[in-house]
Amino acid sequence: MEPEFDPNQPIYLQIMQRLCSKILRGDYAPGDKLPSLVDAGLQFNVNHNTIARVYMELARQCIVEAKRGEGTFVTEDRSVLEALHHSMRDSLMENFFTEMGRLGYSIEEMNASFQEYIHRKSQAANLSKEDPS
Amino acid sequence: MEPEFDPNQPIYLQIMQRLCSKILRGDYAPGDKLPSLVDAGLQFNVNHNTIARVYMELARQCIVEAKRGEGTFVTEDRSVLEALHHSMRDSLMENFFTEMGRLGYSIEEMNASFQEYIHRKSQAANLSKEDPS
Amino acid sequence: MEPEFDPNQPIYLQIMQRLCSKILRGDYAPGDKLPSLVDAGLQFNVNHNTIARVYMELARQCIVEAKRGEGTFVTEDRSVLEALHHSMRDSLMENFFTEMGRLGYSIEEMNASFQEYIHRKSQAANLSKEDPS
Amino acid sequence: MEPEFDPNQPIYLQIMQRLCSKILRGDYAPGDKLPSLVDAGLQFNVNHNTIARVYMELARQCIVEAKRGEGTFVTEDRSVLEALHHSMRDSLMENFFTEMGRLGYSIEEMNASFQEYIHRKSQAANLSKEDPS
């Protein structure tokens, strides 16, 4: 179910990011209960302590609220989630541009590669639509 | 001079990527000698052992060639460099798309954000052109 | 109404201390009935099981007496309350002195800080007397 | 050597406070290296992971700086240490006054108890000076 982890980055950070994405996508809405430590551990196939660290960090950033004996809940403060959304999107953008820049791409060339990638992707999607394996 | 490292990812991998980028940009042309272990260590502000690991790994991938007593040189095999270029570009693309997808962005929305980002960036560039601090 | 709890210390212990303080202050006199499990739970904003544990512990120390079907009552044995009073006051004192000592304060410096704190506090009190918000 | 821990409070917090006290007392000066994870673990008689958590928290509060492969060092930013000093002293004061207040003591009575405690303590010190066991 869950994709594998990049071995070159702390697992707890990767889980944090995925959970944040899920929250921002709405898989877990504000006020919703997140899976318990053990459940999440099974889900991501890691030790429950690793999940504990993830939830602790998320709580420190006010993205989540832990209630002893009850569970861990997504914050209801939308402004926090909005800030998180912008921060995640911007850092993705930023990273893409700086790395492509280091590779020697100008803005125009990045755009060209981008459009081409989209084109390739949509074609692949169409193909699989016509010929679903 | 050199930007800081992400502490959440092995430094030797980050240095590898930056060196690859420099090679692909042409900062180090095929056949050129790379900086010595000590010099590169000073340049990146890390221990020379870390640089040694980087060069070893690059040699394993045939991107550079170590000549004992002479130094480390960029390969003259253009096909290797071309493959490296594609691999780096594609993984950047891939990463960007999957992460934006996890955030809930459709292809169209990604494109919109992308164009907006370019727009913002070019405006900022124009501003700093008129009023260079 | 009731102040929040320190999350880094068992809640049942904190409630115990507050109840003891209230008893020693005379909010609950010897022989008085304490609030029911449910009421106290509402008052302190915790689960009634937690209150049950508190009352059990207080009963073990003979500070209160549980009468089945009737409620929980403050002991009428004044000597127990007196001993409790001394123990609580001394441990507060002890803790203050050892911690200030660890911070590097000599007895004289503690006294100076203490007097200054009193001074600040009484001034603040006077201010709010003249200009009650 | 090191005093025992209060079982009713997380050990890592208690170690944090003691380390902070030692830093503020000057046992570890700004820029000094703290004991390694294992050494500190032996010193405090806890697992090295517990120390790791302590150092992590201290690093988050900029009281300490961790350098991979080198050690953990007290910050050289005196303003951070000064703020820490005030915060620790004030919370000790605050706690003492509120708890004594809950016990029913007026400011004057607190002062009286305080002076008496000092008196008792200095007498005990004198006794042990005359008659060191």
Place this chain on the structure above:
DNA sequence: GTGGTCTAGACCACC
């Protein structure tokens, strides 16, 4: 050797 992460399993406080 030093910090950082992860696991497996345990105990506790709270609901």
Place this chain on the structure above:
DNA sequence: GTGGTCTAGACCACA
């Protein structure tokens, strides 16, 4: 059952 802390022992990246 749920979160929080602790242990013992392991592996890795860095100096």
